[in-house]
Amino acid sequence: xxxxxxxxxxxASIESSEAQIAVHxxxxxxxxxxxxxIAQANLADPTARDRFxxxxxxxxxxxxxxxxxxxxxxxxxxxxxxxxxxxxxxxxRLNVSYNCVDRHLAKYRNKAALIWVPEPxxxxxxxxxxxxxxxxxxxxxxxxxxxAHLKTGxxxxxxxxxxxxxxxxxxxxxxxxxxHSVVFGGFSGEACGIRIADSGSRVLxxxxxxxxxxxxxxxKKNADIAVxxxxxxxxxxxxxLIWRRHPGRKVTDAALIPGRDHFVDEVLxxxxxxxxxxxxxxxxxxxxxxxxxxxxxxxKGCQHSTGGYLAYVTGTSKYYQDIHxxxxxxxxxxxxxxxxxxxxxxxxxxxxATSVMYEGVPTFPDVGRPWRIAERLHVNxxxxxxxxxxxxxxxxxxxxxxxxxxxxHMTTVGEPIEPEVWRWYHQVVGRGKxxxxxxxxxxxxxxxxxxxxxxxxxxxxxSAGPPxxxxxxxxxxxxxxxxxxxxxxxxxxxxxxxxxxxxxxxWGDPDRFVSTYYRKYNRNPQSTDWRDWPYFxxxxxxQAADGYFRILGRIDDVINVAGHRLGTKELESACLxxxxxxxAAVVPVQDxxxxxxxxxxxxxxxxVAASPEVAxxxxxxxxxxxxxxxxxxxxxxxxxxPKTRSGKIMRRVLAAISxxxxxxxxxxxxxxxxxxxxxxxxxxxxxAPAQPVPDDIRRFGQVE
Ligand code: PRX
Numbered sequence: 001x002x003x004x005x006x007x008x009x010x011x012a013s014i015e016s017s018e019a020q021i022a023v024h025x026x027x028x029x030x031x032x033x034x035x036x037x038i039a040q041a042n043l044a045d046p047t048a049r050d051r052f053x054x055x056x057x058x059x060x061x062x063x064x065x066x067x068x069x070x071x072x073x074x075x076x077x078x079x080x081x082x083x084x085x086x087x088x089x090x091x092x093r094l095n096v097s098y099n100c101v102d103r104h105l106a107k108y109r110n111k112a113a114l115i116w117v118p119e120p121x122x123x124x125x126x127x128x129x130x131x132x133x134x135x136x137x138x139x140x141x142x143x144x145x146x147x148a149h150l151k152t153g154x155x156x157x158x159x160x161x162x163x164x165x166x167x168x169x170x171x172x173x174x175x176x177x178x179x180h181s182v183v184f185g186g187f188s189g190e191a192c193g194i195r196i197a198d199s200g201s202r203v204l205x206x207x208x209x210x211x212x213x214x215x216x217x218x219x220k221k222n223a224d225i226a227v228x229x230x231x232x233x234x235x236x237x238x239x240x241l242i243w244r245r246h247p248g249r250k251v252t253d254a255a256l257i258p259g260r261d262h263f264v265d266e267v268l269x270x271x272x273x274x275x276x277x278x279x280x281x282x283x284x285x286x287x288x289x290x291x292x293x294x295x296x297x298x299x300k301g302c303q304h305s306t307g308g309y310l311a312y313v314t315g316t317s318k319y320y321q322d323i324h325x326x327x328x329x330x331x332x333x334x335x336x337x338x339x340x341x342x343x344x345x346x347x348x349x350x351x352x353a354t355s356v357m358y359e360g361v362p363t364f365p366d367v368g369r370p371w372r373i374a375e376r377l378h379v380n381x382x383x384x385x386x387x388x389x390x391x392x393x394x395x396x397x398x399x400x401x402x403x404x405x406x407x408x409h410m411t412t413v414g415e416p417i418e419p420e421v422w423r424w425y426h427q428v429v430g431r432g433k434x435x436x437x438x439x440x441x442x443x444x445x446x447x448x449x450x451x452x453x454x455x456x457x458x459x460x461x462x463s464a465g466p467p468x469x470x471x472x473x474x475x476x477x478x479x480x481x482x483x484x485x486x487x488x489x490x491x492x493x494x495x496x497x498x499x500x501x502x503x504x505x506x507w508g509d510p511d512r513f514v515s516t517y518y519r520k521y522n523r524n525p526q527s528t529d530w531r532d533w534p535y536f537x538x539x540x541x542x543q544a545a546d547g548y549f550r551i552l553g554r555i556d557d558v559i560n561v562a563g564h565r566l567g568t569k570e571l572e573s574a575c576l577x578x579x580x581x582x583x584a585a586v587v588p589v590q591d592x593x594x595x596x597x598x599x600x601x602x603x604x605x606x607x608v609a610a611s612p613e614v615a616x617x618x619x620x621x622x623x624x625x626x627x628x629x630x631x632x633x634x635x636x637x638x639x640x641x642p643k644t645r646s647g648k649i650m651r652r653v654l655a656a657i658s659x660x661x662x663x664x665x666x667x668x669x670x671x672x673x674x675x676x677x678x679x680x681x682x683x684x685x686x687x688a689p690a691q692p693v694p695d696d697i698r699r700f701g702q703v704e
Pocket of ligand 1: 292464537538552563
């Protein structure tokens with residue numbers, strides 16, 4: 001395969017980076033946005049980039065902040081005095097639920113704010129107008145304040161599926177200045193319990209059950225596990241509020257614990273019709289925590305701000321999602337991830353959008369489901385992940401053509417998208433008439449970092465695009481030298497400047513915040529000049545001569561499964577809870593649909609015989625401690641782990657075996673023979689032919 005880098009620069013000296021960027025696609029032809037889209041776009045003014053140039057930083061972000069209603073305007077746009085703990089819009093006060101709900105009532109009272117589509121197809125969609133949302137948010141806020149005794153600054157953990165009660169609960173928290181921590185509904189009770197304890201929540205809000213793939217899942221039982229786990233970790237939960245999927249009907253077998261557990265529909269009754277004045281919050285007060293995986297074991301609670309975050313997601317929703325109040329916008333993601341917070345709830349509702357939520361899986365009851373939803377609701381903006389797109393394409397490549405679809409705009413987020421998958425999305429789903437934005441960003445970032453401006457920039461399949469307005473990336477090599485801009489050489493992507501959506505800290509662990517994201521390329525730890533603090537994203541990337549960035553994947557030991565980050569250390573500690581297991585190592589393997597899957601290697605304690613049961617226990621331990629999304633592709637029991645002489649497990653070697661790569665020089669290992677034994681076990685007697693592998697797998701286990 002020809003080297004992209006060589007093709008772009010014509011420079012043979014950069015051949016060495018070819019191995020690094022041996023991704024499975026080449027340079028792609030660009031596609032211009034259609035005139036029909038440009039004619040109606042929120043941002044079609046080519047001077048926008050000048051308005052957000054580095055010279056205009058940080059004042060440029062006033063343009064986003066001015067999309068909000070402030071109780072009190074700020075006096076300082078960016079305060080860097082405690083670098084890198086940036087403060088945006090200092091002196092300003094506002095309330096997020098007011099901005100997402102109340103302020104729209106005058107004009108849009110009777111317009112759909114949320115349209116919720118239940119998974120069972122015979123259950124009708126629920127349309128929640130802004131007026132209805134206002135009522136529900138107020139009643140829930142009253143309950144949280146007067147029944148659950150929550151006050152400004154308290155944390156509350158929410159472990160709920162995709163139902164409208166979830167955004168209602170989040171907005172009710174925001175109304176009071178209570179910091180919510182939403183844990184993805186598919187995470188296990190134990191994973192939820194760890195996050196409850198880390199955030200110090202004494203209240204858990206959950207649901208009795210929900211539909212997934214045609215089955216009514218008992219979710220309440222997870223709450224009991226979560227509370228027990230939190231208690232083991234030293235955090236007592238005194239109140240569990242349980243929304244009911246079918247009020248009055250028995251959905252869960254788990255009993256209610258008297259005094260602790262309450263059905264929300266019952267305890268909400270006395271609060272019917274109540275109003276709660278929105279609490280005017282300082283712009284830099286935390287709005288929510290969102291946990292994500294890192295290199296070391298414990299998940300990180302990313303703390304997002306009130307004013308900066310809301311300004312950033314509102315601005316990017318307007319310019320990059322091109323949301324107008326009259327659009328029907330469907331972000332097919334889960335609110336339990338950052339995408340759902342920013343681009344199902346906060347950004348769209350701040351713009352008075354109609355935001356569609358779907359409860360279930362894409363292929364229930366068949367692969368036509370998403371397209372039937374889009375047709376019936378006349379969705380014109382669609383937003384989802386490459387994994388969902390790959391799944392829908394694989395199972396029903398012609399299916400979208402059977403429906404009357406009218407997308408003007410489509411988004412892809414969370415993982416690199418292969419150009420052939422992109423083209424299917426563009427031609428078959430979008431009928432060649434929709435603009436596509438590929439958006440690169442992370443839980444820590446609040447909103448997009450790289451994307452094309454839909455009406456201004458041509459699309460390039462497989463590339464996230466130029467940096468978004470006000471974001472100024474740079475690529476550094478391991479030594480801290482800048483990789484020349486537009487050289488097509490791979491390196492570590494960083495953002496030079498702070499932006500309003502950036503998280504404020506890791507909850508309870510400011511040192512880890514600084515060391516993970518800033519230490520690597522910091523020029524002076526004492527400096528209060530933002531120029532000395534590039535943000536280290538942890539992704540490999542290259543910038544082509546046209547300025548577009550291609551994201552090559554994680555450079556740390558984080559596995560991106562279906563667009564969701566799983567820490568290898570978290571998975572490994574789950575394996576080690578199985579008593580027979582002595583050592584565990586987790587590596588990523590390529591998967592046609594989900595991008596990457598974890599593959600587990602374990603060695604057993606002396607005297608324990610290998611058996612399929614032990615392997616199954618390990619897979620199950622991962623499911624119960626993390627969640628089904630983390631289920632490994634396989635669990636391989638090996639006689640010993642490949643190790644250095646100092647006893648360090650060589651995950652790089654295992655990743656090479658799992659992905660049919662050359663294992664490289666293993667002669668310096670303490671036990672080189674075991675490598676061939678494991679290779680035979682995985683690939684059979686004859687070595688599998690070497691495959692081209694993406695950058696993140698090639699680099700896996702190499703960064704210490
Ligand atoms: O490796 C990048 C990948 O997903 C990681 C962030 O994951 P998470 O925090 O779960 O947030 C996902 C949704 C914002 C990044 O470090 N990633 C995200 N978007 C893209 C991507 N890789 C390639 N292209 C993208 N568009």
